[in-house]
Every structure is written in structure tokens, then in C-alpha cells.
Amino acid sequence: MVKVARWNDGGEVRSGFIHGDRAYPLAAGMTTNDLLSAGLEETLRLSELTLAAGAGGQTGESAPKPVDAVTLLAPLVPAAVRDFVAFEEHVEGMRISIEGAPGVMEEWYQAPTFYFTNPHTIRGTGEEIPIPAGCSQLDFETEVAAVIGRVPGSAGSNLTAEQAHRHIFGYTIFNDWSARDLQRREMKVSLGPCKGKDFAGTLGPWIVTADEFEDRHDAEGFLSLEMSVEVNGIRVGKDLLSNMGWPFAELVAYASQDSRVVPGDVLGSGTCGSGCLAELWGRNGAQTPPPLQTGDRVVMAVDGIGTITNTVGEQRDASTLVRARSRPRLRRSYGLVAGG
Structure with a gap:
């Protein structure tokens, strides 16, 4: 291997x-x-x-x-990090947790959705993850990420799923650390997440090259790899990577449409079912298990890849919220001006 x-x-x-x-x-x-x-x-x-x-x-x-x-x-310095939300079970639980609404929105089924997160705060296995300022609900997200490599003669744009498959250099484990209370506030503005996510992400422990998985894809391109997460030695979540709504090749192809994927790009699967605390909070109707605290040890394992471990560090003591100024707004007219 x-x-x-x-x-x-x-x-x-x-x-x-x-x-x-x-x-x-x-x-x-x-x-x-x-x-x-x-x-x-x-x-x-x-x-x-x-x-x-x-x-x-x-x-x-x-x-x-x-x-x-x-x-x-961390096994690479990412060029960019796109994180999808490809597990239906996770979306269902999170919608209850964040919006208080049951079911999965129809738009999720129409196409894979992702956000860009911070490539500059990526950590490796074994590193301590400080709690960001103002956060009282620190959480983890158990994911697998595909790493993009060069394919001779390809610019990485407008790829088919078959072409995208050849751009996948290998796979690694991804922990998309999340400050749920910060995230919840941000997403009420219909934008984000930003500070709820950009303080840390873990990739590792290494990249296993894609050829090692070629005989493990099913007929539709899914990988049936077991994923699990433990907190302080107690298993919290477990799922199969093949429960994604789209195989990785289709995620890469979608990301490339009217855009580009380049060597060093990282594309996360999104959180697997039961792969984070907030999803369980939505299902349990209470914050059980509780948010992460200083000293907690989070271990993620994925069949065929390995294990990553991080310990939660101290919280930074600072106030980061800055209210908008209350200023009189100038009157303005809307629409086209005749003769303009």
C-alpha cells in the first residue's frame, strides 16, 4: 500500500x-x-x-x-478545500438540530452542495485543537476527503465523472471542526459558515493513493469503507462511506463545472451519518453527548486509510463580535431613471 x-x-x-x-x-x-x-x-x-x-x-x-x-x-498543503454535504442521514439530523425542521429539503437531492473552508488552518493527527473565542459548542465532523492530482493533458475543467475519477490522486481522513453556536448565528444571515468553521480542520494521517481502492468501488463508483469516531474512548458514531448520495467522481466533476480543480485541491465528503455531535443533538432533543471540552480526545478511523487523533486544547479568551454601526441611511430611488 x-x-x-x-x-x-x-x-x-x-x-x-x-x-x-x-x-x-x-x-x-x-x-x-x-x-x-x-x-x-x-x-x-x-x-x-x-x-x-x-x-x-x-x-x-x-x-x-x-x-x-x-x-x-497534515499530508499536504491544500490549494483549496471544498467540503460537500453528501450524506442524507446527516442532513436530516442537522436540519432538526439547526432549523428545528424535520426531513431533508428537496434542493439537497437536486445536486451536490459544498462550501469552501480555510486551507491555512489545516492540522495533522496528534495536534491540539484550541477552542475558538466565543465558542461553547465545539464539535467534530467525521469525513473522508479526495485529494486531486495532475492528469496529463487536462486542465481540470468541465470534467465528466469518468474524467474526474482519474483526477483523484488518493484519499485521506478529514475532521471538519465546527463551532456550532457560531455557525448557527452566521447561517441565520443566509451566508456561511465562516468563523464557525475556519479555525481548524484535520487531514491525515496520510494520503492512500487511489489505485489501492480500485477493486473496492461498486458498480456505481461508491466505496464501502467503514467510518467511525470515538470521544475519550467511547464510540459516538459509525457509518459507511458508500451511504453518500453521490460517489466521489461525481463530486469532483460537479466542482469542476464552469470552474477548475487543480493538484492539491481537497474535496470532503461531508459528515457521515452519526458522525458529529450536533446531528445527535437534533435526534436526541438534548445536547447528549455534550459539546467538546478542553482535554477531550477525538479519534476517527476509516477502513483502508487509518486513524487520526486530536486533543481539544484551551479556549482563547477574547471577544470577536463587533456590532454593525447604527447610521442614518441616505434616501435613494430604485429602478431605472427615465431618459438615463
Whole structure:
């Protein structure tokens, strides 16, 4: 199995491949994002060369290291992060939690929907996640993300599902951390989420290349991978990735319409059924399990990919709400002016 990763080795950030219990670094200066730009086929070739060289007894900075001796980082620096909402069960529970309304809106079925989140606050497994200022309802979201790589001759625009499938370089686990009280306020303005989401996201522990999953797609392109999440050792949610409303290839194709997907783009599946606290709050009629607190440990696992773990840190003490100014509005006329 080819796992593409980034890690901190004594203060130096390296990229390379994880095989067994060893981390095999690329040549100094070469990054995971360089592999994405090279494409999957070239990456697989480089992985064979890198592992063979490492097995040949290389020394110094090119020598493989025990995975336990390095600190895994987020496996790439994303170019952009689009997060879909592709699980019907999650939408149903969240609509009760946030809007107090039953059922799933008809618009959800018409086409996949996504929002853009912050690529600059992505964390890796093992990192501490501080609670953002003003948040009293910290939550997690259990997801899988597809990572885009280069396909020779393609600009990544207006792709068919078949073409989009070839743009998927690999898959990783995604935790879309959420400040539910901030999110709820923002979305009443019919825009967002913004500060309810942009403070943190976790990707990891590595990218498993797409070829490893080719024989696991069903006839419609879905991947039946088991997903689960635990808080402080207690399982909170469990689902199958194949319960998405659309396979990943269709999500990538939709994102590319009248736009582009490029190497380094990350596309999240959205939260799986029972994959976050807020969905359970909607179904339970109370905040059980309770919002995350400092010291809580969140572990997500996905079959065929691995496990990510994060601990909740301290809350930043600050006030971030700034009220709009109350100012007299100038009179204005609306519509076309005759003779204008």
C-alpha cells in the first residue's frame, strides 16, 4: 500500500512514503504537493524507487526512519478545500438540530452542495485543537476527503465523472471542526459558515493513493469503507462511506463545472451519518453527548486509510463580535431613471 505523507523530523519538514513501520523521505526539497503536480502514475514510480533505495541501506538524511520517531503532519498543503454535504442521514439530523425542521429539503437531492473552508488552518493527527473565542459548542465532523492530482493533458475543467475519477490522486481522513453556536448565528444571515468553521480542520494521517481502492468501488463508483469516531474512548458514531448520495467522481466533476480543480485541491465528503455531535443533538432533543471540552480526545478511523487523533486544547479568551454601526441611511430611488 502506498501512503504519501509529510512529517517533522527533528525540526525539518520532510515528505515521502510510509511503508510498514518506516518513513521513506523524498529527496531534500521535494514535497507532497510536488507529487500531486507530477500525478499518480509518476508518484507510484517514485515510490518504488524511494522504497528500493531505502531498503538498500541509505544513510544520513535520505535514510528511512521509524514512523514512531517522526511527527506526522497534515499530508499536504491544500490549494483549496471544498467540503460537500453528501450524506442524507446527516442532513436530516442537522436540519432538526439547526432549523428545528424535520426531513431533508428537496434542493439537497437536486445536486451536490459544498462550501469552501480555510486551507491555512489545516492540522495533522496528534495536534491540539484550541477552542475558538466565543465558542461553547465545539464539535467534530467525521469525513473522508479526495485529494486531486495532475492528469496529463487536462486542465481540470468541465470534467465528466469518468474524467474526474482519474483526477483523484488518493484519499485521506478529514475532521471538519465546527463551532456550532457560531455557525448557527452566521447561517441565520443566509451566508456561511465562516468563523464557525475556519479555525481548524484535520487531514491525515496520510494520503492512500487511489489505485489501492480500485477493486473496492461498486458498480456505481461508491466505496464501502467503514467510518467511525470515538470521544475519550467511547464510540459516538459509525457509518459507511458508500451511504453518500453521490460517489466521489461525481463530486469532483460537479466542482469542476464552469470552474477548475487543480493538484492539491481537497474535496470532503461531508459528515457521515452519526458522525458529529450536533446531528445527535437534533435526534436526541438534548445536547447528549455534550459539546467538546478542553482535554477531550477525538479519534476517527476509516477502513483502508487509518486513524487520526486530536486533543481539544484551551479556549482563547477574547471577544470577536463587533456590532454593525447604527447610521442614518441616505434616501435613494430604485429602478431605472427615465431618459438615463
